[in-house]
Amino acid sequence: MADHDVDRVGGPAPHELDLRRVTSRRDLLKGAAALGLVTAGLPSLRRVGAFPAQPRHDTGTGGGPGLWNGQPVTEPIGLSFEGTPKRGGHITWAWIYEPVPQMDPQLPTTGDTGDLQALYSLYDRLTNIIPGTLTNGPGLAESWEIAKGGLEYTFYLRHAEFSNGDTITANDVKFSLERFANPAINSQYAWLNAIDTVQALNARTVRVTLQYVQAMFLDVVGHATTGIVPQRVVEKMGKEFGKNPVGSGAFIFESKTAGESISFKRNPNFWNSPKPYIDGYTLNYVPDDNARMLQVTSGIASAGYPVPYALLDQYRDVKGTRLQLEPYTNIMFIAPNLKVPPFNEQNVRLALNYATPLETINKVVFKNAAQIANSAIGKLQYWDPEIPYIPYDLDKAKAYLAKSSVPHGFTTSLLIVGTDTDSVELATILQSSWGQIGINLKIDEVDIVTLEDRFFSITNPNYDLCFFGADLWASDVGAPDEIGELMYYSKKYDFGGLFYNDPHATALVNQATHTINETVRKRDWGELQRYCLSVNPPGIPIAFGPNVSLVNSKVQGFQCLCSNFWPLEDVWINS
Amino acid sequence: MGVYLIRRIGQSVLALIGITLVAFLLIQLVPGNPARVILGPRASVSAVAALRRAMGLDRSLLAQYWSFLTNAFRLNFGYSAVQQSPVASLLWPRLGSTLLLTAYATFVSVLLAVPLALASALKRNRPADHAVRLMTMVTFAMPSFWLGLVLILLLAVKFTVFPTSGYGVGVFGHLDSLTLPALALGLGIAPLILRTLRGSIVDTLGSEFVEAARARGLGELRVLGRYVLRNSLVASVTVVAINVGYILSIVVVIENVFALPGLGSLLVTSVQDRDFPVVQGVALLLGAIVVIINLVTDLGYSLLDPRIRLSGRN
């Protein structure tokens, strides 16, 4: 494995795409666009400070940099890196999330993208996602070695300081990772954890031993909630730490007005100088879609996120701004309740898939900006573009239905979030198209909390079909492991979900998630993608939609990582 | 007067308790588990259950309400687990913006209503009167969020007079960015005031003391000012107070449209987040505002009308 380890040192060959899960309640509340994305690749950015003048993805199928021509988006459009990075300036960012309640990375937050973004700016991690890729490169850890077939990781830290000037030591890392691993503290994300023990070998070396081989471990230690905190300060301040944090990241918490905005300022002690280029940034909480967009067009804000699909055409070409569409690796997915007949029948699920007019949905709901899903896992590592998506074929649908226990159709209901325009439109379309194979679809509109409550109840998941809009079926990590385990192997988690129970799929996931052997993983994930699309689908995959923001033309290098965090240390402002 | 005041305050406190009770029970009935909200979809059931216990949500409703009430009595509105901060610290900052907005809007609507009311009362049953009345009907029938958006479209997008949304910085920043919301809200309140005022002006105009004043040869302006308006205001001052609920209902929507950090939007989000302590806190605070406004108007009323001030009866 040695050469493999060496190969990993300094970062691997990036995968084409990366995918992370984002929890964002507010999106659904306000019918916002989907989250997560693929970024223009600047793979070597973190190691070499220099900025390539012409990023590789900037001229994608979007046709012409910065202008979307209404074609399906498979590569980023509108990213801009003109001029050379320069210091100074402040960015105001109108978005849909309320200011984070507290800023301790290991304590529970509302789980909003908003919160995670704050944590991401305030704390650095062992590894970091390489922009435009699905894999993590060095972060606070300059390099690492993997031993014992993936059971033991040794991280070599670079010299870096906390925002208060203290040096970041191995003990801080140990402390932080142990907090992350402790469900009593990190009740929210501990489920990602496979860590058994953490040792500080010396001031700059940390060794982590896992309970089992976790293929996605390097991604996990890049997750926002593994941010490195100063042990001394945290122990001194306790719960108060989250109120006035001391961080290891590019920015420092400056001020917050509940329900209105939160501000960060540049961290002069950030290890990766001269970054950050900007003096700081402010997040404005603007729930109303139009108000948010207007803040950008009227110059109050330098960026607005998200842009609802319904508004794509309207803001496609507004003077002084540019629309950034960054392909969306999160998957829109209709989850049937497999405990409720007839959804426990393979044929019924297949029928539903063939009766779903994906092209129409993409055209009408996502304004053609999305990419029709050819996978029920998502556009993750090992994603195979060659596999075709399920065509709209009513005869096939009827045929499958005929083989089921409900040959002439049935009555069922689709649980959606009422405020989410996309969901409502999608539901309305399905209502008419599924009607043609005798399925009478009722639409069950609730607010997001009720929806989550009904969906996640293990004892009696109270729904027939459930569409989560942009949320849920997105991965926190670039590897497919998380979604795989979640969807096809849910015994591991003690919460509800699909209850999909297919021995073949389970075996594949079980094997793939516990090895670091790339060939095995590639084979298994590919097979799972095929099998769970056309043979025994757990539900109805709809599309991968782009993540859309409206950005002031002066703002450069504004881009989103696949985990839906914006590394604003890379942003600068052209005068 | 003293007795009267005490009785009023007593009633108000009862009303307050009523409000919070209604708020409490309702929010409790709403499906959805705050612990789940806090921990997010992927949190384990055991973690959720633990947090639920930690939040004291496993106790009986009565116990919960009682502890809320007793704490509230000590001005401790509890702790919002969702927002991870004391409810009070969430309430106060937003109270300002809501009060400012409401005050501003009331000012705007009075500015609109008083002259129009006078005009239509003086020109009773004439075209002018009908026009004004029709106008009030129209504004009364407008969905407030719709009106808000139209205003944004006109005054912020077409002619960039005011900011489209947000709360601005500093007092003038606030006022500047509150102008549109205040206008939208004001147009919602105006019919309220206008209708009442017109009515009482009509009455007052017919009253003998106005005729007497005229017979005494007092100038028309003087008669209108010191006799007609003065007495009509007495009648219509209360209407605003009485209808605070109506007004706040609009405030909720308006704050949402204009992205204002006010109690209304806080209430909406905390209902959506099942953030019980905050909902109760807001309910209590709004209730208190209502009660205070009512008391103040009663006092103002009695200042305006000696009959009440001296006999101490409403």
Next chain:
Amino acid sequence: MAVTEAAWPSARSGEYLRRIERLRRRATAERRWSTFSMWIGVGIVVLVPAISALGPLLGFGHPNAPNFSAILVPPSLAHPFGTDALGRDVLSRVLAATPLDYEVGGITTLVAGVIGVMLGGIAGYFGGALDAVIMRIVDVLIAFPFMIFVMAFVAVFGPGLTGIYVGLTAFGWAFFARVTRAEMLVVRERQYIAAARTAGLSSSRILRVHALPNVLRPNFVVAMATMVWNILTLAALSYLGLGVQPPTPEWGSIVAGGQTIMFSAWWVSTLPGLIIVLVGVGFSLIGDSVADRFGYDFRITV
């Protein structure tokens, strides 16, 4: 007066004739206006549902059937109100929505009215502790931003109209109660009530036969306003995301649904909004002219 004139063939100055003419015109004008506005109101309120009954025949397309070849078409002859994001004809959706909005508005108003009149009547007639209790509750309900609670009700009862019905009724009755009580306080002092009392009639009978008829008219005026208010609340609820289930068309949800694209496809939200305003004005006109006719001031509607 015609008679008076006839009685006076003797010469009158032209000035006199001119003045009397002006007076006569004003008299008729006022009379006409109040009937006129009344009938305009009735016209609007009746015509809208009437047209919507014919809706299907107008051939603007099925209100719920998506037509992806005609998405967001601006107003035209084929689609007077344009089409929405799913290519559905907005006008036919508005028309199809009419019965629902009338139903919700009407039923909630009616039930709230009945409850309010009864409680208010009792409070006003008997007074005392009963009065105090009822009116405190009324205070609470009127004082509080009940839209939030209607929201909560909707959330409690889940999807469907139940929550909306319960919510709007639970808070709407207070307004009727307030007006009824005030009216009742006046009525019960009237001589014939006193007479009836001394005649030893049972309170309930006095209330039913003598008092109630007198309090109904002002309540009718309030009802007209409540109608409007309820329809508006429905709209606001849809905006805040707790309205009627799709694709069931409802004015509020149509307006709210279009509000996101209001600046690009104004018609989707604006025109239905105008319908709401129109109907609202219709009801207000009726309420006002009734109020005028019986000498109530329309301030009782707020």
Next chain:
Amino acid sequence: MVVDTNVKATNLLEVRELTVGFPSRRGVVLAANRVNLSLSYSRTLGLVGESGCGKSVTLRSVIAMVPKPGEILSGEVLWDGRDLIGRSSREMRAIRGREITMIFQDPGASLNPVYSLGVQISEIFRVRLGFSRKDAYDRTVDLLRSVGIPSPAERIRNYPHQLSGGMRQRVMIAMAVAPGPRLLLADEPTTAVDVTIQEQILSLLTELQQESGMAMLLVSHDLGVISQTCDDIAVMYAGYVVECGSRDEIVSSPRHPYTRALLAAELVFEPSEHRSRLETIGGQPPDLGDLPPGCPFQQRCPHAKQECSDVPMVLDRPAPEHGSTCPFMGV
């Protein structure tokens, strides 16, 4: 105009051919119909009739205060020989509350509830007569004393609702006489107060009148009150002056059945027993909306006959002589 405008008015007040109309649902109603009155210096004329007979409207039209939406359709109001009708509101204001003042039926309602007596009364002195605050105050106190209000210095701080009906009326009277008017219009000044107070008020009025020598136009439904106060009496019915003459003539030898009915009521019953008088007259006050042709009283007239429908409603003898509109009641 029937009346020749060149006729020199010898009286303080001459009302000629006054016709006041009101718009109503049923067209135009004439509340005062060709009313002729004359009132000479420092005398008292009483207008008597049932409610709605147009006496108050006539009274108000003297100072151009016909309640809206009514308006004066024709006629003249000669004040010192100058026609007041058609004067600008400024000119009228100069006369109102200065040369002509007025007191009203309900003293409670005719005082502004939200100001203290002092404020309201001194307003007259300050605003109308240009006194300084201090002087105005003193004058007010004197004034209140002069109308027999005990401890005026304290009373002055009171609000209307704190006074008894009688007191209020005294205050009203005080305010009315304050500017030293030449004519006082009194609209049912005693209706709202009980009998004992009524006597005081009336005597106070006559007292003040003797002192100041102002003329008075007194309106009442109560012939008793009128006959006890007035020099001349005009009886109004359904907007017409049906009989007019000196008090003695009217009381001793009434020439109109309506007047007789009124008198009969007064003699048989206690004065001011409003209801019982109606009984003796019988029937309801007429609906101005539809009057029969000719004499409006015919429906209720004990001596009604065919010809009543053709009676031209004009006084057979013009004032100051004793005239009546009924041709069938010789002296």
